[in-house]
């Protein structure tokens with residue numbers, strides 16, 4: 001399973017890259033705003049800065065919601081760097097835009113997926129990735145992991161090349177369960193990735209090894 005970090009924070013992207021397990025980055029307009037990035041030139045410069053850090057796909061979301069606007073914006077974003085994946089919302093014009101970019105060989109990530117039907121539509125239109133938001137489904141008392149499972153079955157039934165990018169990941173169990181189901185990618189915070197490597201018995205065991213070594217060598 002590929003690990004993407006879901007942030008526009010350059011320091012966190014750098015830290016995840018240095019950890020050696022990072023395969024890409026996802027951003028969205030809220031995450032860009034959180035970093036105080038605004039204005040077309042600044043937004044584009046920030047995407048270029050992210051691409052300079054990471055080895056892998058970097059999702060950059062369009063703001064337009066009409067077909068022509070999404071095509072114009074998406075083409076400008078894709079021209080910034082070959083790592084850019086154009087992130088398109090799951091709306092009717094978005095599906096048309098996915099098809100346009102797919103025909104042109106430009107990678108896409110269809111975002112705001114909350115049902116298997118939406119994922120199927122995006123895959124039919126040739127999306128590179130679909131992003132089901134599991135955390136936001138959990139937030140409304142609906143099991144987000146059921147959606148990952150359902151999309152996995154559908155994509156496998158028809159051998160769709162579209163990758164399942166489990167998004168809105170909130171904690172390490174989300175990552176483990178997505179891996180069990182067979183999501184192709186997960187995107188989440190650095191904290192969720194780092195939580196995977198922690199275990200109290202590891203810390204206790206290491207302390208004992210070091211203590212015994214120190215005694216034997218004193």
Ligand code: E4P
Pocket residue numbers: 006026027028111131133135136167168169187
């Ligand atoms: C995915 O691409 C989105 O940016 C993201 O995962 C949304 O996560 P949230 O529900 O924690 O905002």
